Amino acid sequence: MSWFESFVLGLVQGLTEFLPVSSSAHLRLTAAFADWQDPGAAFTAITQIGTEAAVLIYFRKDIARIVGAWFRSLWDRRIRGDHDATMGWLVIVGSIPIGVLGLALKDAIEGPFRDLRLIATTLVVMGVVLGIADRLAARDETGGRHRAATQRKDLTRLDTKDGLIFGMCQAMALIPGVSRSGATISGGLLIGYTREAAARYSFLLAVPAVLASGLFELKDAGKGHTAWPQTAFATVIAFVIGYAVIAWFMRFISSKSFMPFVIYRILLGLLLFALVGAGALAPHAGELAG
Template sequence: MTWFESFILGAVQGLTEFLPISSSAHLRLAAVAAGWPDPGAAFTAVAQIGTEIAVLIYFRKDIGRIVTAWWRSLSDPAVRRTLDARMGWLVIVGTLPIGVLGLLFKDHIEGPFRDLRLIATSLIVLGIVLGVADRMASRAAQRAQKGGRHRAVRQPKELEDLTVRDGILYGFCQALALIPGMSRSGSTITGGLFLGYNRAAAARYSFLLAIPAVLASGAYELTAIGEEGSHVDWGPTILATLVSGLIGYAVISWFMRFISHRSFLPFVIYRILLGSVVLVLVWMGVLDPLAGNDVG
């Protein structure tokens, strides 16, 4: 991998990680479009450390409170009832599904899951499901606005309403991101909307939930960078990680403002169009579904 390739792929990672459009799919497709080798699951995982550092910085106050409360809850039962302490425990519980499934399906993630046909199908399917969930959330918000705080009108959930059951369900939604094209933020936000949370709450918890999973995955894949037979070296990988972090911070800041008053419809349309184009190009023989990737 050249320095130029790593810069472009780092920019792609930063631009797409927090949007519900799948950064791993875009890294794969960007490499195919440019005629470059597939950057691979290891490069993707390590580059995501950069965008996760952006999350740590952006949510630093929230994370500081959560970590402090969680640590205190280990010895003080009274603290365990606070929202921040519960958030700490729920993030841990919600991380278990992707951790277990990631290890079980490691070979598939690095091989067959990177087939362009699967990626395109994932883009389309989750795009449709996200559209349905977003429409339900919009109607619920409208009903709540018209009904005020009347008891007969169910209000969209906030993070304060997060339960163990919801945290676990969020975790299984996040695990879908092991398939390129599903999107970590897209799948968890979609799950949150179906569970009745408002857009901002669903996105906020999605980003917090991703922290341990992404950092652990990146650390796990560090040994694969620069190993014999790999076309990815340390220098370009570090550059991509830095670039992704800088751009990712700007994107997450914009995205949190965007969803406070806008729907996910633009992302739904984009996912369906992109997935459809990729499938058509594969069907026409313009794209090799395994281009740049030796999946056997």
């Protein structure tokens, strides 16, 4: 991997990690379109450490409060009902599905799941799901002509059942093209949460899973095509760009629809189907190169 490749891939990771468009798919597609070797699941997992560092800094007050309350609740029963202490447990509960499935499906994640036909399918299907979820949320928030707006839930109403649902949605993102934020936000909207609540919990829920995955893959950073210096450089780029994207995205969802992302996902998926179908792009482009 050249320094230019690592710069571009780090930029792509930072731009797409927090948007509901799938960073893993975009890393895979960038390499395929540029005729580079697929950076692989290990590279993706490690560069996500950079974007999750951006989450830790952006939500530092929330995270410090939750972690502090959770630790205190271990020996102080009086605060076990505190919202922040409960959030700590719910983040742990919600992280279980992706942890279990990530280990069980590791070979598939690094191989068959990176087929461009599967990525095209998940881009389109999850784009449609996000569109439906967004329309339902918009309808509830504005209300119909003959009914009042439905009160959507914030994170104070998050419980174990909903935490597990969020967690199962996040686990779907093990397949490139699904999108971690897209799946968890869609799931949150479908079970009645506000856009801001679904996005905030999505980002918090990703922290333990992504950091654990990235640290687990560090052992492979110097092997084959994925070199240590270039991977570290891409991770730093992803951190800087990712922080800016979080700040923009949290402002965007407070008043805007997810429909631009829905349209983008569907069009990109259809374009990918067309390119593979026409033979202009091989389903496993880049996987065996180098």
